[in-house]
Amino acid sequence: MKAVVVDNYNSIDGISIREIDTPGLGAGEVRVRIGAAAVGFVDGLKVQGLYQTKDPLPFVPGTEFAGTVEAVADDVSAFKPGMPVIGMTRSGALAEYISVPSAALKPLPPQVPFEAGASFQANYLTGLYALEARAALQADEILLVLGAAGGVGIAAVQIGKLMGARVIAAASTAEKRDFAVRFGADQTIDYTKPDWRDTLKELTGGHGPDVIYDPVGGEVSLQAFRSIAWRGRHLVVGFASGTIPALAFNLPLLKGGALLGVDLAQIQKREPETHTRLMGQLFDWLASGQLQPVVGKIVPFENFREAFKTMQSRSALGKMIIKLG
Incomplete structure (x- = not known):
């Protein structure tokens, strides 16, 4: 599969898209074909090695994504192939596929496009x-x-x-x-x-x-x-x-x-009940249409550097989204 890969902490111009293995499925995991991924200010810092915590090299950047379930582990019952989902992870979203624990995913309401879903959580x-x-x-x-x-x-x-x-x-x-x-x-x-x-x-x-x-x-x-x-x-x-x-x-x-x-x-680890309550409120607003995530500029996967540079220049309006597929 194609993915943005950071081999060394570098400027945005120093990283590129290349072919890597499609992730397998471990126990409790779901593999998602990514339709859209978000780029935030923190993502730019991580690529350069400037964030307060560093991802071990090499890594695929990107923490927020939306897409379609492609496969599930035998012990996963909450998700089925073909379901639209959104998710958050430490890294790995700027790729065609990602495998994450099922707990990292939420069903995406059918009326919400991938671009809006990726900008939400x-x-x-x-x-x-x-x-x-x-x-x-x-x-x-x-x-x-x-x-x-x-x-x-x-x-x-x-x-x-x-x-x-x-x-x-x-x-x-x-x-x-x-x-x-x-x-x-x-x-x-x-x-x-x-x-x-x-x-x-x-x-x-x-x-x-x-x-x-x-x-x-x-x-x-x-x-x-x-x-x-x-x-x-x-x-x-x-x-x-x-x-x-x-x-x-x-x-x-x-x-x-x-x-x-x-x-x-730190919210989910330190205040799990608060995290659950707030996520429930957000998804209620999302499903009812009371809250519509703001999608900023959408760029194709091959132009991913544009999204990072726009975010770093502080010229972005809303969340920068990278469209895959």
Whole structure:
């Protein structure tokens, strides 16, 4: 089968598609023919060996995928060949086939295309866990989403609206801000302007945001926290800017504010009941049509580098998707 293979940690231009063996089936496993796979910011870091944990070489990158069940192990009864599914795994999704434990898969509602399915789990689980389980976002509270047009940010915009919040989307270009409005943002801010905090103060009537959803990091994070409402909650989701900010401890004291970490990789292990509950909520929204995953740019498998480069340049609108088959 064809797969993107990382033999050495390298730039995106240093990896390629090549033929490798189709994966076999172990006990409890399902083999899926992949129809679409997602590329996120973390995938780009992993390829270069810059992520906080490193995949052993060689490896096939990609953690999220959607496709069709091709074969199942004898001890698997929940899935049958021909079923559409979505899944998450540590790596291996940028390939024509993948074999994973059956627990890593969920049935894909028939009305949801592979491209939307591949963009669903990581971003939307991160958003719901952060906003519901960590920040306890309430209806009518003010939610500020930084980096609102990216895959992680736009998911938070949608979930915030489903939870009844007033959503202010912060993004660097007019195109990105218009994109956020299209998917539910009530108002927008250009956080590249030096007076953006004044605009935020005006939009919130001097109250400030009750919850800040922050996948960006850097100086904008520090400025956002300085504008937070009393007893506000600042969600640390990632550092797409490439800079990890250092917050002076007197600021949470003066603001009565809380800094809350959000790490998707640890949720299932450390909070299995919460993980199950939130996944159930997300799939209910997905099946009912209340939540429609935002699909960004779709590129063919042979152009996979384009997806990585668009994501790394922070010019992506929504999740980058690689189409296979």
